[in-house]
Amino acid sequence: MKKKIVITLWISLFALIIALGFLTVQKNKQEAEERARIEKEQEELRIAEEEAAQAAKLKAEKKESKDSSEKKDKYTFSKMEATYYAQSKATVRQEPYDTAEIIGTLSLDSRVSIVGKCKQTDYYKIKINGDYGYVAFEDVSKEYLPIPLPISGSKSVPSATKDILFIGNSITLYPATKDWWGSGWGCGATAPENDYVHLTVAAKGYSSFDYMSLRSWEFSSTRNYELDDLDPYITKYQYGTIVIELGENVKGHESHFKEDLTDMITYIKTYNPNARIVMLDNFWAYKSIISTKKEVASANGITYVSLSDIQGVQDYMLQAGDQYTTPDGTVYTIGSFLAGHPNDAGFAAIAQHLIGAL
Structure with missing residues (x-):
């Protein structure tokens, strides 16, 4: 009897386990189906949103194109x-x-x-x-509108004096760059004592001098805004002579060059009324620029120093591909930037012409 009861209990337990397993399988199946349904709905919603966004974009583009076309059509x-x-x-x-x-x-x-x-x-x-x-x-x-000179009531004619001021571009002064071996003298000269500024100062025995770059003025379309770069010099010292070496970089930037150069001279004379102003010819023979410089010099009573006999002479220029070895052994190959600048012979020739005029 006991044995029969035990068997019955085991059979019942087994049946219960099977039932629970079946229920678990059914539950998992239902959960999987529910997840699949939710994912499908989400995917359908995403696709619908993308389609709606694309349709809205196309509509907007079509409207913009239509508006643009209509606007273009109505302008003649x-x-x-x-x-x-x-x-x-x-x-x-x-x-x-x-x-x-x-x-x-x-x-x-x-x-x-x-x-x-x-x-x-x-x-x-x-x-x-x-x-x-x-x-x-x-x-x-229609007309060029003159930019006012940067003259201020706080500036005055200086009383301190110096012998000479050189105002120029890279031929007068160029800072240290990877393009060349120098640092703060005439670009292309092997040493400062070999550029035209220092050769002139040495030959004339000047005891006090300054030289500065106004290269940015040459490129500018608003040149009068650059003139206050002269203030640390012409508003601080009264110079006996002021040399202007500018024009090489004006090519391609000639708009109202005549007016701007005249304004520069006016500005200089405002603070250095007694200085002798000397205009140095272009090293590179840009005829229209040279013609304008000569015209301005003549109109303002300025000494003009011609360089016509050395312009374009290859012996006076650095040549692309040539090499220069500095005293410390560094070798520089003349690239497109340096090529055409004066070499030592060119600087000596410039100095000789300027010294003769001074």
């Missing part, structure tokens, strides 16, 4: 061929209206090539960087 231009000058912070836009995308700005007195005038808005069509842009009528002027 009368042809023009004129060169104007930009006003301060002239804004260049992609289309000829005030809210159009800004594609650039023009600095004061930059030359602007006008090719058309919009009949519907107050905009000019301009040629810029090989493409077209649009500027408002009030942002450009």
